[in-house]
Amino acid sequence: MSLKKMTNHNVYLFIPNIIGYIRVLLALSSFAIFQKNLVIFCVFNAANQLLDAADGWAARRYNQTSNFGKILDQITDRLSTVLLYLLNSNVNSEYMIAIGLLMIADIGGHYIHATSCLIAGNKSHKKIDDGDILLKLYYENPAVMFVSIVCYETFWISAYVFKVSAEHLFIHKLSKLKEKRNQHNNSSRNKIKDVSIYIYIATFVNIQILEYFLYFL
Numbered sequence: 237m238s239l240k241k242m243t244n245h246n247v248y249l250f251i252p253n254i255i256g257y258i259r260v261l262l263a264l265s266s267f268a269i270f271q272k273n274l275v276i277f278c279v280f281n282a283a284n285q286l287l288d289a290a291d292g293w294a295a296r297r298y299n300q301t302s303n304f305g306k307i308l309d310q311i312t313d314r315l316s317t318v319l320l321y322l323l324n325s326n327v328n329s330e331y332m333i334a335i336g337l338l339m340i341a342d343i344g345g346h347y348i349h350a351t352s353c354l355i356a357g358n359k360s361h362k363k364i365d366d367g368d369i370l371l372k373l374y375y376e377n378p379a380v381m382f383v384s385i386v387c388y389e390t391f392w393i394s395a396y397v398f399k400v401s402a403e404h405l406f407i408h409k410l411s412k413l414k415e416k417r418n419q420h421n422n423s424s425r426n427k428i429k430d431v432s433i434y435i436y437i438a439t440f441v442n443i444q445i446l447e448y449f450l451y452f453l
Contacts, residue, residue, distance in 0.1 A: 247302045247304050247305070248304070250295075250298075250300040250302060250305060251294045251295075251298055251300055252291040252292070252294040252295040252298075252300055252301075252305050252309075253291075253300075253302070253304065253305050253308055255287050255290055255291040255294060256291055256305065256308040256309060256312050258287060259284050259287050259288065259291070259312045259316070260312055260315065262280045262281075262283055262284040262287070263280075263281075263284055263312070263315050263316045263319055265280050266280035266281050266284070266319070267319045267323075270323060270396075274397055274400070274401055277397075278393060278397065281316070281320075281389065281393050284316055285316075285385065285386060285389050288312075288313065288316075288385065289382060291305075291309060292309075301360075306360070306361070310346060310350060310361075313346075314342070314343055314346060316389070317339075317342060317388075317389070317392070318339060318342075318343070320389065320392040320393065320396065321335050321336075321338065321339040321342075321392070323396045324392055324395055324396050324399075327396060327399040327400055328395070328399060349361060349371075361375070362375045362376065363375070363376070364376060
């Protein structure tokens with residue numbers, strides 16, 4: 237019996253769903269190891285994001301799409317991102333409120349979008365028949381979605397690693413180069429600039445979250 241025929245008897249054993257289980261384990265494992273080994277933490281998160289692209293490919297390749305798989309994919313994505321929000325809010329207490337608001341927008345936005353697609357009768361939340369241009373670009377262009385997700389997740393991983401890692405690491409050397417370049421600025425101006433860059437990057441990469449609320453306008 238072929239693998240395709242065997243897995244079609246049980247939706248929980250679909251290849252993309254098995255990949256989803258592995259992603260959940262990677263996300264939880266990275267959260268469990270974050271204080272002990274930053275390298276493994278980064279490797280687990282990187283593998284998690286690569287598998288995020290693999291599960292969609294597997295679903296199309298083996299024709300193993302299912303409602304359970306769609307829900308599992310959404311839950312896994314949000315779990316991975318929420319854990320990064322929690323880690324960053326823990327080490328960046330001054331940005332806790334801003335990070336919390338981003339987390340609410342992230343979870344709420346995806347829920348609103350998924351619910352809207354369900355009500356509209358769409359077979360997939362990635363198929364936008366009639367919607368905002370940016371929303372269609374994000375969901376219907378695999379390259380745009382992949383780059384956006386990678387940039388956003390990498391930003392949060394890098395922000396956390398930068399905050400807790402030893403100062404001799406390469407990421408801190410880059411920061412010191414920036415400090416030397418800005419020596420003529422006063423400390424208060426530098427702080428405002430750094431906060432502005434932090435918010436700008438997070439807002440730019442996650443702009444699609446705001447688009448979800450257009451469904452209710």
